[in-house]
Amino acid sequence: MLLxxxxxxxxxxSVALGDAGAVxxxxxxxxxxxxxxxxxxxxxxxxxxxxxxxxxxAAVAVGTGPGLFTGLRVGVTTAKVMAQALxxxxxxIPSLDLVAWPLRSSRRMVVAVLDxxxxxxxxxRYRPVPGGLQRDGDYTVGxxxxxxxxxxxxxxxxxxxGDGVAAHAxxxxxxxxxxxxxxxxxxxxxxxxxxxxxxxVELEEFEPxxxxxxxxxxxxxxxIDWERxxxxxx
Amino acid sequence: xxxGAARExxxxxxxxxxxxxxxxxxxxxxxxxxxxxxxxQLGAGKTVFAKGVADxxxxxxxxxxxxxxxxREYLGRVRLVHVDVYRLxxxxxxxxxxxxxxxxxxxxxxxxxxxxxxxxxxVEHLEVRLALPPxxxxxxGAFEPDEERELTVRFQGPRWLRRAEAVRETLTGAx
Numbered sequence: 060m061l062l063x064x065x066x067x068x069x070x071x072x073s074v075a076l077g078d079a080g081a082v083x084x085x086x087x088x089x090x091x092x093x094x095x096x097x098x099x100x101x102x103x104x105x106x107x108x109x110x111x112x113x114x115x116x117a118a119v120a121v122g123t124g125p126g127l128f129t130g131l132r133v134g135v136t137t138a139k140v141m142a143q144a145l146x147x148x149x150x151x152i153p154s155l156d157l158v159a160w161p162l163r164s165s166r167r168m169v170v171a172v173l174d175x176x177x178x179x180x181x182x183x184r185y186r187p188v189p190g191g192l193q194r195d196g197d198y199t200v201g202x203x204x205x206x207x208x209x210x211x212x213x214x215x216x217x218x219x220x221g222d223g224v225a226a227h228a229x230x231x232x233x234x235x236x237x238x239x240x241x242x243x244x245x246x247x248x249x250x251x252x253x254x255x256x257x258x259x260v261e262l263e264e265f266e267p268x269x270x271x272x273x274x275x276x277x278x279x280x281x282x283i284d285w286e287r288x289x290x291x292x293x
Numbered sequence: 294x295x296x297g298a299a300r301e302x303x304x305x306x307x308x309x310x311x312x313x314x315x316x317x318x319x320x321x322x323x324x325x326x327x328x329x330x331x332x333x334q335l336g337a338g339k340t341v342f343a344k345g346v347a348d349x350x351x352x353x354x355x356x357x358x359x360x361x362x363x364x365r366e367y368l369g370r371v372r373l374v375h376v377d378v379y380r381l382x383x384x385x386x387x388x389x390x391x392x393x394x395x396x397x398x399x400x401x402x403x404x405x406x407x408x409x410x411x412x413x414x415x416v417e418h419l420e421v422r423l424a425l426p427p428x429x430x431x432x433x434g435a436f437e438p439d440e441e442r443e444l445t446v447r448f449q450g451p452r453w454l455r456r457a458e459a460v461r462e463t464l465t466g467a468x
Contacts (some may be wrong), residue, residue, distance in 0.1 A: 127393075177393060281383065282382060283384060284409075291408060
């Protein structure tokens with residue numbers, strides 16, 4: 060079964076072709092914030108070099124964030140459109156899961172941390188369990204200092220992964236009992252996306268394309284109080 | 294000098310040309326990643342100040358109000374992203390602009406009516422407030438178009454506080 064995997068939650072544009080749950084070919088562009096320009100050409104190049112026609116794809120998978128706002132919109136929209144046009148299933152996997160999954164053999168708690176800009180990070184914690192990882196708590200957005208404080212209070216050995224760790228190195232340096240998994244684990248893993256999404260497709264756990272949405276975590280329903288703002292401007 | 298005074302500079306602009314010169318002075322100091330927030334009622338001169346900032350950044354294209362397009366981009370010494378939130382009703386619509394991707398660390402961002410979305414602005418920013426003078430109180434009823442504006446610049450965040458002296462010098466020299 061051939062699966063196209065897309066992740067655009069970080070400055071990277073990552074596309075991979077999965078075959079029976081493993082990566083056959085992978086393209087990763089790290090030029091930063093050019094998702095809209097690069098994603099479609101990257102898919103065309105990947106499929107072309109692999110000699111795979113779009114009609115051979117059995118499913119499309121996408122990292123749903125949290126992550127870069129524009130990147131997520133480009134990636135999720137592309138995945139949805141391809142699924143609908145090709146009449147194949149689409150599977151969304153949270154990008155923090157894709158950061159944590161390669162570290163599932165760790166005996167420690169894994170904390171996936173992606174840079175959220177504006178001095179914040181997206182994060183989630185995972186506990187190793189037989190056969191994989193189990194998320195412990197919600198996907199969260201907050202300051203690195205708050206996350207460090209919570210982890211300090213928990214006092215457990217942790218393994219940190221994701222680009223948010225290096226981006227906020229000062230905050231995380233305070234943390235004892237913590238190891239940083241390093242640059243290799245900074246971005247959501249294409250191999251993890253292929254593996255986790257293939258399982259979901261095999262179990263027929265996919266969602267209708269129109270229901271798939273990025274996880275922004277920063278959604279705000281608040282109305283702008285223009286009366287107050289205009290009064291303040293006087 | 295009190296702490297409050299260190300955090301802000303107040304200058305008086307006597308004309309749109311003054312306001313533009315103040316903008317130009319600020320623009321000349323701006324670096325990639327900087328965010329400038331402009332507030333002040335309609336007609337206070339926010340767009341005039343923005344034009345000055347663009348001058349200071351070496352933008353040659355004419356800067357127009359982005360009210361209806363929400364965001365406009367200009368190429369200068371540093372890329373300038375000019376945003377106006379005046380047409381927005383919900384905070385979500387501001388988030389939907391995806392400003393951190395649109396502008397990012399390699400551009401200067403100018404936000405008009407930024408106070409409306411204050412909670413979503415980065416901690417580090419330069420706040421510029423333009424205020425019209427209070428109505429004349431001498432009671433003779435004569436109407437005189439008053440072009441005077443009080444221009445308050447506040448330094449938000451430690452990085453801007455460190456640059457306060459340079460901004461103060463250039464502003465008081467310009468207006």
